[in-house]
Every structure is written in C-alpha cells, then in structure tokens.
Amino acid sequence: MMGALELVGESRCFGGRQLRFAHRAASLDCDMHFAVYLPPQAESEPVPVLYWLSGLTCNDENFTTKAGAQRYASAHGVALVAPDTSPRGEGVPDDPEGAWDFGLGAGFYVNATNAPWSAHYRMYDYVLEDLPAALAGLPLDTSRAAISGHSMGGHGALVIALRNPGRFRSVSAFAPICSPTRCPWGEKALGNYLGDDRAAWESYDSTCLIRLAGEHLPMLVDQGEADGFLAEQLRPELLREAAQEAGYPLTLRMQPDYDHSYYFISTFIGEHIAFHASHL
C-alpha cells in the first residue's frame, strides 16, 4: 500500500491514524519526512485532503502535535497532509550563519534558481508534484484538495493556490507573510533563492498574484492583532488592498489579542477545517 514510502510512525488519534512517512523527494534531491492524518472515514472510502504548510523553523511535526486539528479532521472526514518546510540532509546547504529565517527550516515554498540553493531548494515543486505523487497508495481522493498554512506556510499556501487554482477547491492561511517582496524575511529569502532580479520575486508574492488571478477560490485568512510580526513581516493590509482592487473574494479576519503561536492556530483551526470541508 505504501509504495516507496517508509512508514516511520503511527498513532491512533480521534479514531483515525496519525502517520509519519519518509521518502525520497526527486524535486529536492534528498530524503524527506511528511505527516498524514487519516480520519476514520478513510477506512471505508477515499477522503479529500487538506495540505498544511508550516512556518519558519518548523518541520512536519509542529502542526500534528500542536494544532489539535485531528479532532476536526475526524469530524469532517478530511485527511491532513503536512510536509516539512525545507529540504534536509547532509548535502543540503544552510544559511552560512545558521540564521533561523533562511536555509534549513525556511524553504519559503519557492523553486530556487540561484546557486548554491537551486540544487535542493525546490519546495514549490515538492508540494505540488512529489508530495501528491507520494500519497498515491493511501486512501485519499487528491482531486479534492485544499491548502492552508501558517506564517511562511501561509505565504506558501496562498501562492501555490493562486498559481494553481485548478488543483485546489479552497485556500486559507494563519498570519501569512502576505508580501515577501516587501518585508525583511521575504527579501532575504527571495534575494538568496532567486537572485537580485526583483521581477522574478513577484511570482511568489500573493499580493502580486491575486491581481492576476483569473479563477477565484474561496480564501480565508486569520491574523492575530497581538502578533509581534504583524506590522513588519506579515502586512495583511497589503493583501486586503490587492484583493479589493482585484475583486478577489478574500475573507480576512483580524482576531483581537491573538499572537503568532499555535495557541492562535489551535483556536481557529476548527473553523478553517469546516470552511475547507464545505468546499471539498
């Protein structure tokens, strides 16, 4: 059933199964881990998929251990698929100073074109190609898919959905980096991964992409007002502006007092899963 996947962890959870897999990722030229939660409904029929992209410094386990999402996935019959956030392994270059906002744990869901990053840092292709292919043996209906994520992963979810609306039925994000071409985290990452030509960066900026979108997806974004990264790095007002100008149906909710942590995500993940389930 698992094909070239190696099952490296399994726990019963809310009547379903929390799984962890290892596999070889062609796009990234390295071995990767990802997590899958199969709700109990998957025992009798293929279930739709919600992809979750995590933020800076995370791997595939942060969401599965901290969000409390399995409860809602079980209730709605939706599988959760959570990849790692960057290529990994001995041959994969890291930030030369070991910074946490670039390199390992900070792939930004782009296809790097700039050496030395271009050999491995191709998380955009990994999420769109390798990961769905790796799921082939599981009881999933990947034609019914949605995507969500947090912070850097919120940026990834928005960008991947906006560029591939035919692949997803809905998109959501928690505290996304809305415009990486206009914030320090994004400028550092895109400058290194893509090089100095800022025009190339725009294909990874949701505020640019949303203006070009032909097809509209249901889009839900939650942002905590007490998030310490809000004003400098996340900038949801730029996404709201761009959506308004483009006539894109964005629901952006500012949540008073919530910060950037999984306490924020755990509070609203149930509403996000219900939102996606209504479109799946």
Next chain:
Amino acid sequence: MMGALELVGESRCFGGRQLRFAHRAASLDCDMHFAVYLPPQAESEPVPVLYWLSGLTCNDENFTTKAGAQRYASAHGVALVAPDTSPRGEGVPDDPEGAWDFGLGAGFYVNATNAPWSAHYRMYDYVLEDLPAALAGLPLDTSRAAISGHSMGGHGALVIALRNPGRFRSVSAFAPICSPTRCPWGEKALGNYLGDDRAAWESYDSTCLIRLAGEHLPMLVDQGEADGFLAEQLRPELLREAAQEAGYPLTLRMQPDYDHSYYFISTFIGEHIAFHASHL
C-alpha cells in the same frame, strides 16, 4: 494581582488566556515554572481548577502545547493548572548517569527522604501546598478542584487524590503507573527517593492506597491497549483488582489501538474535562 509570581508568558487561546509563571517554591527550595489556562469565564467570576500532572521527561509545557485541552476548558469554564515534573536548577541533583526515568523531569510526586534527593525532591508537597498557594491572586476557586495526569503524572494524580480526598472532587488519569512498588520505573524511583524500606513506598502506590480509602472520589482512568509500557510499567489490572476488592468506584477504560502519546491524550482529554466539570 500576581503576588510573588512572575508572569513569563501569555497567549490568547480559545477566548481565554494561556499563562506561564515563574516563582520560588519553598518545598523544593528552587525556582519553578507552571502553566495556567484561564477560560473566558474567569474574567467575570472565580472558576474551578483542574490540576494536570505530566509524565517522565515533561515540563509544564507539554500538556499546554499538545493536549488541545484549552478548547474544553473554555467550553466548561474550568481553569487548567500544570506544574513542572521535578525540581529544577543548578543546585538540584540529577541521576548520576543522566537517565530520563529518574532525577530531573522524574520527580514522581513524592517527598524524598533519602539523601541527596531529600533536599529538593518534594513534589508531593509542592503540588499540594506551594502550587495552590501560588494561585491565590488569580481568579480561581481552588476549593473546587480536580486532578488528572499522564503516566508518572497519572500515578501522581491518583496518589495525591487518594491521600487527600477532601481536597478534590474527582480524579482521573491517562495511562498511569498504577503500582510503582511493582514496576521497574517505580522501583528505581522509590528506592532512590525513599530508600530501601519498601513499607514506606506503599504511601505512594495507588493500589495500596485505594484499599485504605475511607472517602470515595469519582475516578476515571483511560489506558491505550497499544501502549508499549502497558504490561511492564503501567499495569492497570492491578488497580482494577484493588478497586474491586476495596469496593472503590473506578471507571477503567481500555482503549483499543491507542498508544502512550499525546495523540491518545488529545483524543480523550475532552471527556476527562467534561467528567471533572460535572463534579466541580
């Protein structure tokens, strides 16, 4: 409001507040951290308290980040108080070989009487005395209290409740170490903390205490059948036997396929909080 408490962390969560405090613990002669979740109801009136005792290697943060308990605490108007699992700090002795099942992170909720442990390892007194006293400035009604825990913390919850039935209205446990006088983890811990006199160990063994109980509390225990520690370390059959012989009203539920992880706890913590709330 906080008295001698130092507030070291605060996040909004499910409409309430997830707090982390530092304070000086007289019983332990060291500085300690503990976590408090205040549900939204605490903004208008004092709320009852569920104490949570964690297992080996844990600190006060495992439960607050992984159990997903805040959702249910918010729904039922119950506060969650989660202490660390042992004394901490430079002067506190650890297992000489750095073992994970004894010393730091493994206080076993006893008052040690054996040197060098007796100077700091007094987690029984800490949970019963220092911790409730430290809560005095918070909007809590500590006269309405319940207690629960996991593994070593399940042992702690059962022992503390059985010895102090007037202090708690209900008790529950996930995969508790039911009889530390009759399992390797317990024999190592009690032998070191209490010395060689096995008679002294019995006041920290729920299967001994339950036979002596004059007052009965509502008691709920969940145990996963796929728990790798079940047969050798946890031994719930000994608790069931003792409860039956003593006529103590224990509800012990064996949960097929569940393991020892927080995936198990997160699945059933909602039912435990509802159970406690019905007695608070």
